[in-house]
Amino acid sequence: MKPLGIGLIGTGYMGKCHALAWNAVKTVFGDVERPRLVHLAEANAGLAEARASEFGFEKSTADWRALIADPEVDVVSVTTPNQFHAEMAIAAHEAGKHVWCEKPMAPAYADAERMLETAERSGKVAVLGYNYIQNPVMQHIRTLLGEGAIGTVNHVRVEMDEDFMADPDVFFYWKSELAAGYGALDDFAVHPLSLLWYLFGHVEAVITDMVKPYADRPLSAGGRRAVENHDAANVLMRLGGGISAVLMANRAAWGRKGRIALQIYGSKGAILYDQERMNEFELYQADGRGSEQGFRKILAAPAHRPYDRFIPAPGHGLGFNDLKIIECRELIRAISGEPSSIVTFKDGLRIEKSVHAMAQSFHERRWIEIGRM
Amino acid sequence: MKPLGIGLIGTGYMGKCHALAWNAVKTVFGDVERPRLVHLAEANAGLAEARASEFGFEKSTADWRALIADPEVDVVSVTTPNQFHAEMAIAAHEAGKHVWCEKPMAPAYADAERMLETAERSGKVAVLGYNYIQNPVMQHIRTLLGEGAIGTVNHVRVEMDEDFMADPDVFFYWKSELAAGYGALDDFAVHPLSLLWYLFGHVEAVITDMVKPYADRPLSAGGRRAVENHDAANVLMRLGGGISAVLMANRAAWGRKGRIALQIYGSKGAILYDQERMNEFELYQADGRGSEQGFRKILAAPAHRPYDRFIPAPGHGLGFNDLKIIECRELIRAISGEPSSIVTFKDGLRIEKSVHAMAQSFHERRWIEIGRM
Amino acid sequence: MKPLGIGLIGTGYMGKCHALAWNAVKTVFGDVERPRLVHLAEANAGLAEARASEFGFEKSTADWRALIADPEVDVVSVTTPNQFHAEMAIAAHEAGKHVWCEKPMAPAYADAERMLETAERSGKVAVLGYNYIQNPVMQHIRTLLGEGAIGTVNHVRVEMDEDFMADPDVFFYWKSELAAGYGALDDFAVHPLSLLWYLFGHVEAVITDMVKPYADRPLSAGGRRAVENHDAANVLMRLGGGISAVLMANRAAWGRKGRIALQIYGSKGAILYDQERMNEFELYQADGRGSEQGFRKILAAPAHRPYDRFIPAPGHGLGFNDLKIIECRELIRAISGEPSSIVTFKDGLRIEKSVHAMAQSFHERRWIEIGRM
Amino acid sequence: MKPLGIGLIGTGYMGKCHALAWNAVKTVFGDVERPRLVHLAEANAGLAEARASEFGFEKSTADWRALIADPEVDVVSVTTPNQFHAEMAIAAHEAGKHVWCEKPMAPAYADAERMLETAERSGKVAVLGYNYIQNPVMQHIRTLLGEGAIGTVNHVRVEMDEDFMADPDVFFYWKSELAAGYGALDDFAVHPLSLLWYLFGHVEAVITDMVKPYADRPLSAGGRRAVENHDAANVLMRLGGGISAVLMANRAAWGRKGRIALQIYGSKGAILYDQERMNEFELYQADGRGSEQGFRKILAAPAHRPYDRFIPAPGHGLGFNDLKIIECRELIRAISGEPSSIVTFKDGLRIEKSVHAMAQSFHERRWIEIGRM
Known part of the structure; x- marks a missing residue:
């Protein structure tokens, strides 16, 4: 089975936390595939490149839409500030990706509703980062x-x-x-x-x-x-x-x-x-x-x-960071159609x-x- | 100065707690007069007598009104169930006694109001047992x-x-x-x-x-x-x-x-x-x-x-019982006109x-x- | 039954603690006799008198040997500094009193041994204040x-x-x-x-x-x-x-x-x-x-x-002071020949x-x- | 700079803990090189292969001496039972590798002494896993x-x-x-x-x-x-x-x-x-x-x-596992000649x-x- 290709948008604390989880999930659990860390997006190109090196991602970009368009990306971690969640999650789902989005969904309820609608239409997994x-x-x-x-x-x-x-x-x-x-x-x-x-x-x-x-x-x-x-x-x-x-x-x-x-x-x-x-x-x-x-x-x-x-x-x-590794494994199980x-x-x-x-x-x-x- | 004469109505847990305080207050604080434990009332005459002996009171009665009428009593501890507080506290105040009544005042707000009115009219001290x-x-x-x-x-x-x-x-x-x-x-x-x-x-x-x-x-x-x-x-x-x-x-x-x-x-x-x-x-x-x-x-x-x-x-x-001793001393200070x-x-x-x-x-x-x- | 007559030597913290216990033990336990607080000794006569008033003792003295000689005293609380324990406890036991002595017995082991010998010879109760x-x-x-x-x-x-x-x-x-x-x-x-x-x-x-x-x-x-x-x-x-x-x-x-x-x-x-x-x-x-x-x-x-x-x-x-009340009751039980x-x-x-x-x-x-x- | 090549001997709990650390250290700290997980040794060849896949190592072997002989390996994690530490650490140091050995060094003091001697002779880093x-x-x-x-x-x-x-x-x-x-x-x-x-x-x-x-x-x-x-x-x-x-x-x-x-x-x-x-x-x-x-x-x-x-x-x-990541970074700093x-x-x-x-x-x-x- 082809490993899951991972895209990560955002490299603040939650971005790093997702990166740690993607790096560790296979070693900890064994029972999932080791994901392939494909693409990292961060507003500044230089920072994006530096973080990709640190976090172990193959490619970097300053254009998150390029990441979403990347056919090697299967799952998108959205870890940007809350006001960007809706746009990114919706774009990712529309592109047929699974989405792992930090909480909360969006400041405006209507945006959150649209996120759900698109997710359901896409048939892809849509998980929020409620790690507690x-x-x-x-x-x-x-x-x-x-x-x-x-x-x-x-x-x-x-x-x-x-x-x-x-x-x-x-x-x-x-x-x-x-x-x-x-x-x-x-x-x-x-x-x-x-x-x-x-x-x-x-x-x-x-x-x-x-x-x-x-x-x-x-x-x-x-x-x-x-x-x-x-x-x-x-x-x-x-x-x-x-x-x-x-x-x-x-x-x-x-x-x-x-x-x-x-x-x-x-x-x-x-x-x-x-x-x-x-x-x-x-x-x-x-x-x-x-x-x-x-x-x-x-x-x-x-x-x-x-x-x-x-x-x-x-x-x-x-x-605290270990909780995100557990969440990551649950996400992978959801993608595999297993109970999670x-x-x-x-x-x-x-x-x-x-x-x-x-x-x-x-x-x-x-x-x-x-x-x- | 003549020692304060104490009357105690009720010998359940709070009655005992008052009795302990009246027995101990002088030894603990030194700066107040040792009260004289004069009269104890309890519904049952035999129990009243037994408790008077245990608690160190001179006299006992099954009729709390007799206690309130006792000229040697200066302060009345009211420790009976809540529904009796109003009647007893009002009678004590009307008889010119100071009153130390367990909380709350009365189940009915109107009764509590009457307690306050009588207390204020009497000019005597009126303290509630909020020992915490x-x-x-x-x-x-x-x-x-x-x-x-x-x-x-x-x-x-x-x-x-x-x-x-x-x-x-x-x-x-x-x-x-x-x-x-x-x-x-x-x-x-x-x-x-x-x-x-x-x-x-x-x-x-x-x-x-x-x-x-x-x-x-x-x-x-x-x-x-x-x-x-x-x-x-x-x-x-x-x-x-x-x-x-x-x-x-x-x-x-x-x-x-x-x-x-x-x-x-x-x-x-x-x-x-x-x-x-x-x-x-x-x-x-x-x-x-x-x-x-x-x-x-x-x-x-x-x-x-x-x-x-x-x-x-x-x-x-x-x-816990020590708190009542402190309250007792504050009561005595209030009776003496000191800040309390x-x-x-x-x-x-x-x-x-x-x-x-x-x-x-x-x-x-x-x-x-x-x-x- | 005649109440126990109590003598107290020493009015520092432990003296006060004994006094509190003697005042409270009957009210708390009910099942013992209310002791009679007979005699208090303190090195300074004026202080002795003041403390007797505070602690509720009938008589006071600056001469602890007078207290021990007092025929109305049945039990002697020894709460003076450690170096006086031996002399006082031994004198009290020799006078046929029960002794309640604060710990430790004596700085010198030989003195402590003499205390035990005298106690055993007297046939009276000999209790140490290990209240914990x-x-x-x-x-x-x-x-x-x-x-x-x-x-x-x-x-x-x-x-x-x-x-x-x-x-x-x-x-x-x-x-x-x-x-x-x-x-x-x-x-x-x-x-x-x-x-x-x-x-x-x-x-x-x-x-x-x-x-x-x-x-x-x-x-x-x-x-x-x-x-x-x-x-x-x-x-x-x-x-x-x-x-x-x-x-x-x-x-x-x-x-x-x-x-x-x-x-x-x-x-x-x-x-x-x-x-x-x-x-x-x-x-x-x-x-x-x-x-x-x-x-x-x-x-x-x-x-x-x-x-x-x-x-x-x-x-x-x-x-903490309540422990001394419990100890006091155990002492009284021992005097009464009960298990304690x-x-x-x-x-x-x-x-x-x-x-x-x-x-x-x-x-x-x-x-x-x-x-x- | 060429990344450090890592060899791991042993895949029990401590082996897994080392593997987690090697996988995470770059993402957490940024200021070190991402190590290259080269070779994993475990007594059973099948288990070695499975663990290499789980832990992200490129090669596996049932012969730990092959791992130590591997020129792509720069650092050897020794996580086997205590009685094997001396033999493995000494062989690794003799082969010019840095060694990260779990504590204690060896059951026999003489073996531990030999470990130190060889380490000092090799001029390579020799670190014990005292992660607390x-x-x-x-x-x-x-x-x-x-x-x-x-x-x-x-x-x-x-x-x-x-x-x-x-x-x-x-x-x-x-x-x-x-x-x-x-x-x-x-x-x-x-x-x-x-x-x-x-x-x-x-x-x-x-x-x-x-x-x-x-x-x-x-x-x-x-x-x-x-x-x-x-x-x-x-x-x-x-x-x-x-x-x-x-x-x-x-x-x-x-x-x-x-x-x-x-x-x-x-x-x-x-x-x-x-x-x-x-x-x-x-x-x-x-x-x-x-x-x-x-x-x-x-x-x-x-x-x-x-x-x-x-x-x-x-x-x-x-x-607890995070402590090993910190230790791993200190090890890398030691290898780089930095204070650690x-x-x-x-x-x-x-x-x-x-x-x-x-x-x-x-x-x-x-x-x-x-x-x-």
């Missing part, structure tokens, strides 16, 4: 929930916090413009929403509060400019099956670096997880003698598949619909029913 | 906030969780009756609300979601009965100064035993606290070199007053008003502005 | 070990660390004099040794290393003085049953405030405990599916007796023998067999 | 120590614990044979010793206790066989500069999975680290107001080089000398001075 669901610990949590390890889930809380906007003296930059989106909600909340979707299905109703910790910010050239979107958002939600949930997202939360803290309560126990300690989770099961019940801290281990493909011993730990655990454009669109509903519920100060798509 | 604010760690957090240690606070989250209603097989009992109140909201949420009030002032606007993890419960006599109130409540709030807050209260949260977890985010740092580890808190300050910034776990120490009155060495730990840190009936009424507003916002599915009382 | 064993969590750990919850124990580590000697700029004071003892070993290590004794029995063989983090210290009057004892000690040990153990004690360990960290490994699991978080412990049991095995954090709860006598709800926490959990002078002497053997093994740079007393 | 020192967090700890962030270090504790030998019902296998070495000491303790060396230099004096938690083990064929080496070892040590240290290593410690817990105490603070949470460390600094001093939990961040080459955002976490942070054969031999001294001190029941090599 790929953590073996998260996959094991899902297994535990399916087994009823904590009974029927009735309440969930999820917090996503970082602090890159926490300093009021940070200069105004594009992230605070309305054009960049709602703020914490689309910049951030899509990640915990992908976890909620993965574990429980889609959000059905929401009411949101959004806040601006800082009304304005200094301009590097002097003076100040009003902040146009919201660095923090809090959402009351109902999920399917009557589960109540609370989502809190804050990109101005001092001290938090990569926190996605999940609390899941069921009729027989509870599960806790925090992305900042992504190699462990806690499980409380209400069985046995009460005097010894407690939250059990469980370290990632080979039994939590596919941790075993990386390390044969427990407690040694995967890294991915966020498709269809699922991703539903996540983005939730985000828009949250913003609407804030502006209209009322609950919004999203319905089941 | 008395933790030296909490007092130190308040000091730090006042000093600007984390800058201007802009966001707060507080969770109060226990698991005594988490088992769906627990028989239906009075806590699930509508007559017992809203459920988690008044059973629980008043505690975190007292902390919010202590640190930030009153709640100004709310929207609430409430849930029944279990629609019905088994009856001990066979059959099942519908649960009438809500074991969990989630609230989006605005506090004074534009602080956004989220309150989550759940008495059906498996694994949580006495959790009151507080997250406070400001413009220069953050503070974390959890009542389950009441002898420590965490502080993040965004100063110094970034490569060494982190949440600092600070153990309770003599510098956190009045920890030093209990133990001269850091890291040795106070207990207490929750008065006036403050308590405002807390209860918030709770009623939360319930209303749930039923009307809209934001409620509480205003500033 | 009274923690309900520790008692429950002992129960679990007895039940075989972690199988047969084969390895133990215990660390006791504080930081009051960690600053090299602290002036030289008596704690650094040879006359004050070995340093960390007798100042500190007796506490973890009491836990090892409580859980596993006595130490059988040791080899020790001792260190002076700082060779000398500044004098408050100027100049410097050589430090004469060792702020840190590390010991390899063998306990009964072939258990290997490591003891580390350090009073110059920055950041540690009241740490007594215990690790217990057995053939079926492990138990962890740290005094700085005295209301919890961790239990690992190697049963069930491997993918969910982990250390379980168990919060103190009513099922861990006698926590229930203080608080009826789990997770609310006892304080205490460290007698006999057990205490064996602990001190271990300490002297450790120091010897350091000086002779060899293993010392202590034997079974 | 490559953790950016560990590198940052070293920087902090060098800056005096915790003053002068005076005491260190290190524990290395796993539980793969904790179950007494595990069948006897080669790890329990004397031929396999001392047990925990050489199987394990070399790792923490590499950290001690990296941070503080070499061990100068030791006394050791070693234990067999289980005297014998069941044989899979029935019957039992005596265990010949020690699953746990405890060592008192002196490092250079008068630092006292304690090393505890236990491969039968239930609940521990990949624990290497380090406590470092200095004159101005303390540092804590645990490999099971390799993306964080704790720092206590005794400065500022005492009431806010505490251990600060610091998450791995770009400022901790070279974390930034993997991820540009803090708190996202590296994995590696454990050479010379350093490794000194570590192994320490281990032999520890075993000797146990058998002779006395302190052994190792001296400074």
Whole structure:
């Protein structure tokens, strides 16, 4: 079988992360073909060439359309800023390529809808880069929930916090413009929403509060400019099956670096997880003698598949970049028609619909029913 | 000076807790008079006598009105079930006694209002038993906030969780009756609300979601009965100064035993606290070199007053009952006309008003502005 | 039955702690007689009188021998500095009193031996204040070990660390004099040794290393003085049953405030405990599916007796001073001839023998067999 | 410049780990040449071919001497079982190759000495796979120590614990044979010793206790066989500069999975680290107001080089395998004659000398001075 030909558009952090995954996926998993790294596109030709050398790609270009037109390219990794996703993904699908696009789909919902339509028309694979669901610990949590390890889930809380906007003296930059989106909600909340979707299905109703910790910010050239979107958002939600949930997202939360803290309560126990300690989770099961019940801290281990493909011993730990390698293998499985655990454009669109509903519920100060798509 | 004569109504857990405080307050603090434990009332005369002996009271009675009429009693501890608070506190105040009443004031807001009116008319001290604010760690957090240690606070989250209603097989009992109140909201949420009030002032606007993890419960006599109130409540709030807050209260949260977890985010740092580890808190300050910034776990120490009155060495730990001793001394200071840190009936009424507003916002599915009382 | 008459010698921190216990023990436990606080002795007559008032004692004296001669005194709490223990305890026992003496017994082993001899001759109760064993969590750990919850124990580590000697700029004071003892070993290590004794029995063989983090210290009057004892000690040990153990004690360990960290490994699991978080412990049991095995954090709860006598709800926490109340009740039970959990002078002497053997093994740079007393 | 030609001997876990590193090093770091994966050797020819395909090597062989003879191979990764290290590393060095050999060097000290001699004679690079020192967090700890962030270090504790030998019902296998070495000491303790060396230099004096938690083990064929080496070892040590240290290593410690817990105490603070949470460390600094001093939990961040080459955002976490990529780059830098942070054969031999001294001190029941090599 001819190896998959890979094209990579964008060489920022996510571009590098995709490159690492394409380089490693065969060595880690063995059970897929080693992909052929064919073509890399980056706006600047010199940078494109340098990165192609670093990342191990055969060719480079400053024209991403040339990459998409390349017949040796079978899959296109789209890792450019969000506003370019729609154009590139649609072009790639129209050219008959599989697409692996970083999240979120697009700032405008209509663009995201077009992405899905084109993807479905193309018949090709269309995967979004929601890599947090790929953590073996998260996959094991899902297994535990399916087994009823904590009974029927009735309440969930999820917090996503970082602090890159926490300093009021940070200069105004594009992230605070309305054009960049709602703020914490689309910049951030899509990640915990992908976890909620993965574990429980889609959000059905929401009411949101959004806040601006800082009304304005200094301009590097002097003076100040009003902040146009919201660095923090809090959402009351109902999920399917009557589960109540609370989502809190804050990109101005001092001290938090990569926190996605999940609390899941069921009729027989509870599960806790925090992305900042992504190699462990806690499980409380209400069985046995009460005097010894407690939250059990469980370290990632080979039994939590596919941790075993990386390390044969427990407690040694995967890294953030390893999640992208797992996602890459799932993508390849999807391309091969095998069962796989991915966020498709269809699922991703539903996540983005939730985000828009949250913003609407804030502006209209009322609950919004999203319905089941 | 004549020692204060103490009357205690009720000898359940809170009655015992008051008794321990009255016995210990002088030995711990030295700077107050040793109270005289005069009279104890308990519905059953034999039990009253037994408890008076255990708790060190001189007299006992099955008639609480006799206690209130006792001229040797100066202060009345009211520790009976909530529905009796109003009648007893009002009678005590009318008899010219100081009152130390367990929280909340009363299930019905009108009763709580009458309690406040009578208290104010009497000119006597009227203190509610919100002991969590008395933790030296909490007092130190308040000091730090006042000093600007984390800058201007802009966001707060507080969770109060226990698991005594988490088992769906627990028989239906009075806590699930509508007559017992809203459920988690008044059973629980008043505690975190007292902390919010202590640190930030009153709640100004709310929207609430409430849930029944279990629609019905088994009856001990066979059959099942519908649960009438809500074991969990989630609230989006605005506090004074534009602080956004989220309150989550759940008495059906498996694994949580006495959790009151507080997250406070400001413009220069953050503070974390959890009542389950009441002898420590965490502080993040965004100063110094970034490569060494982190949440600092600070153990309770003599510098956190009045920890030093209990133990001269850091890291040795106070207990839950010690908080009541501190509250007792603050009460005595209030009686002496000294500055004290207490929750008065006036403050308590405002807390209860918030709770009623939360319930209303749930039923009307809209934001409620509480205003500033 | 006539209530026990209490005499208290010494009103420093431990004196206050005893006073709190004598005041509270009846209210907490109910099942003992309320003691009568008869006589308090303190070197300065004025201070003695003030403390008697604060602590609730009827009489005061500057002459501790008057207290011991007082026929209304049945039990004597000895809480003075270590060098006075022997004289006072011996006098009290000779006067036919029960004795509750703070640890350690005496700086010189011969004095400690005399204390035991006199105690045994008197036929009275002789209890040492090793209160850490009274923690309900520790008692429950002992129960679990007895039940075989972690199988047969084969390895133990215990660390006791504080930081009051960690600053090299602290002036030289008596704690650094040879006359004050070995340093960390007798100042500190007796506490973890009491836990090892409580859980596993006595130490059988040791080899020790001792260190002076700082060779000398500044004098408050100027100049410097050589430090004469060792702020840190590390010991390899063998306990009964072939258990290997490591003891580390350090009073110059920055950041540690009241740490007594215990690790217990057995053939079926492990138990962890740290005094700085005295209301919890961790239990690992190697049963069930491997993918969910982990250390379980168990919060103190009513099922861990006698926590229930203080608080009826789990997770609310006892304080350090509460341990002394439990010890006080065990003492009263011992006086009443009931089974009780205490460290007698006999057990205490064996602990001190271990300490002297450790120091010897350091000086002779060899293993010392202590034997079974 | 011609790319480095890589040969890999062995394809167990460590072989795979080396392969991942060789595949990723250029993409991660950019500043080195992309190596050429030339030749892979594995005892079984079919397996060799399969692994070469998986790992991306051009050629495969069942004869490792053919690999070493291959003129296109510049560097040889030796990842076979310990008893083969000496023969292969020596042959590689004699053939003029650079060698990257997994730790430890060899079971017999004389073999390890020969490895060093040959390496030095060859003038080629000779690196041991002590990857734990490559953790950016560990590198940052070293920087902090060098800056005096915790003053002068005076005491260190290190524990290395796993539980793969904790179950007494595990069948006897080669790890329990004397031929396999001392047990925990050489199987394990070399790792923490590499950290001690990296941070503080070499061990100068030791006394050791070693234990067999289980005297014998069941044989899979029935019957039992005596265990010949020690699953746990405890060592008192002196490092250079008068630092006292304690090393505890236990491969039968239930609940521990990949624990290497380090406590470092200095004159101005303390540092804590645990490999099971390799993306964080704790720092206590005794400065500022005492009431806010505490251990600060610091998450791995770009400022901790070279974390930034993997991820540009803090708190996202590296994995165990990433450490090998860093080591690989340091190896390449060493080959290029650039300054690098590696454990050479010379350093490794000194570590192994320490281990032999520890075993000797146990058998002779006395302190052994190792001296400074």
